Amino acid sequence: MYVSLISSLHERLWDLLNRIKSRIGISWVVIRDFNEGIHLLETLEGHFLMARAMKSKEVMETCSLMDLGSKGQKYTWHIHIYVVIHIAERLDRAIVNCDWRMQFPEVFVETLCERQLLKDALVPEV
Numbered sequence: 001m002y003v004s005l006i007s008s009l010h011e012r013l014w015d016l017l018n019r020i021k022s023r024i025g026i027s028w029v030v031i032r033d034f035n036e037g038i039h040l041l042e043t044l045e046g047h048f049l050m051a052r053a054m055k056s057k058e059v060m061e062t063c064s065l066m067d068l069g070s071k072g073q074k075y076t077w078h079i080h081i082y083v084v085i086h087i088a089e090r091l092d093r094a095i096v097n098c099d100w101r102m103q104f105p106e107v108f109v110e111t112l113c114e115r116q117l118l119k120d121a122l123v124p125e126v
Contacts, residue, residue: 014059021063027100030065033092038067042090044075065095073111 017030037043038056060066070076075088094109 014055017059017063017065027097027103029094029096029100031092031094035091037089037091038093042075044088045085046087046089060095064097066098066101068094068096068101068107068109070109070111073113076111 020028034056036052036056037046037048038053038060040048040050040053070090070093075090076092077090078086078088080086090111092111096104
């Protein structure tokens with residue numbers, strides 16, 4: 001899922017997740033670009049919006065969802081402005097309910113850096 005930067009679309013997604021939670025009785029996972037950090041430490045030189053982060057946390061709690069966290073690169077989005085300013089944020093994440101986590105305890109998320117992705121795409125496996 002990708003979530004627009006437009007606040008009203010964020011609200012529609014949160015409403016959708018709440019409706020799914022009330023109708024689903026099985027394990028579930030949401031993997032998406034949140035388009036915002038949930039914790040201040042997930043933002044480097046960017047704009048952290050506390051109100052939106054609190055809403056994200058509130059919906060995750062209401063839907064009994066937990067962040068799987070990630071290994072590898074701390075940030076999933078980077079931009080360099082005039083070579084001097086480096087802004088980075090963790091926008092992409094996987095959130096799951098407790099049933100899903102218990103069913104798949106060995107699953108983890110790994111964030112690869114762009115260089116590794118490019119290298120893997122260019123170097124064929126032998």
